[in-house]
Amino acid sequence: MTSALSITRSVGCPRAAFVDFPLGHTTGRKNEPEMQKRLIKNALAAFRELERPGEIKLLGERWSDDEGWRENPMARKEPENDEASGDFRTPRRDTPQYQLAADRAEAEEQHRHGGCGSCVGAE
C-alpha cells in the first residue's frame, strides 16, 4: 500500500494499492476500524485483480472534503527548529527516540542482561 504515488512508481514494485491520504495514514483514518478494514480488503483484492507487474490499483477513498492537506504536505512544525531557516526537518539524532520516557526505562530493563532477540540490529 502507498500514499506516495510518484515514489512507488519510481521504485517499482510488483503490485501496489494507492491510498490518496496525507502521509502517516497509509492504512486509514485514526479510530475508524471499519474504514481501515475496508481499505485493507480493497488493497488485498489487488492480488487477484492486477495482472501486470508494476500496476497500481487506485483505492477510491477520499481523506476529506477539504483538500487543503495537499498544500505544503511535508511541512511539519518542529519546535526545536529555526522557523526562519525554512528547515522543518527533525534533527537526525543517533540515539533511540522513545515515544514515552517510560518506554526507555522498560527497554533498558528488558535489555539489562543482553539482547531480547526482537530488536535486530539495535542491541
Place this chain on the structure above:
Amino acid sequence: MTETQQARPVDYIAETRATYDGLGYPPYQWVENEGPPPWTPAEVPLEEASVALLASGGIYQRGQRAFHFKDDASYRVIDTSVSAEDLRIAHFAYDVTDAREDPAVVFPVEALRALIAEGSLGSITPQAFTFMGGIYSARKVREELAPALVERVVDQRPDIALLVPV
C-alpha cells in the same frame, strides 16, 4: 477507477526536490529502478492465504528499543497477537500524531485480524516486521536491511506479503 479520475495526488518527489533546493542542498537521490518489477502470480485464494505484514512507519513495541533517526537500518520483530496499547512510534519524516493515537493507521494488524475473523483472509504469520523507513543510504537498505527482512519473512512461509510504507 482510472488514474485520471483521481484528484491530483501529491508529488512527493517534486516536493522533496523543492525543499532541498530551497535549503541549498544537493538534489535528493531517489531510487529509480528501471524495467518491470519481478512478478510472482498470487495463486492461493485470499480466503486461504497467509499474509505477512511489514511496515516502515517506525513502529516498536513496549520493551523494545526505539528507532533512532540517523540511517537506522535495524528492524523489530512484533508478534501479530500484539495489543494496540503496546505499540509505539518513532519516526522523523511524517507527522506521527495520529499514528501514536491509533497505530492501526500505519500498522494494520487489527484490520487483518478482523478480515480473518470474517473469512475474507486466511491467516496472518506469527510475526510482523517493522523498521524506520527514513534511511538515507539506499545501499544499506539494498545490501543489509532488505535481504535480512526477506529471509525473516520467507521463514514465516506466507503466501502473500503486505508492505505498509509511510
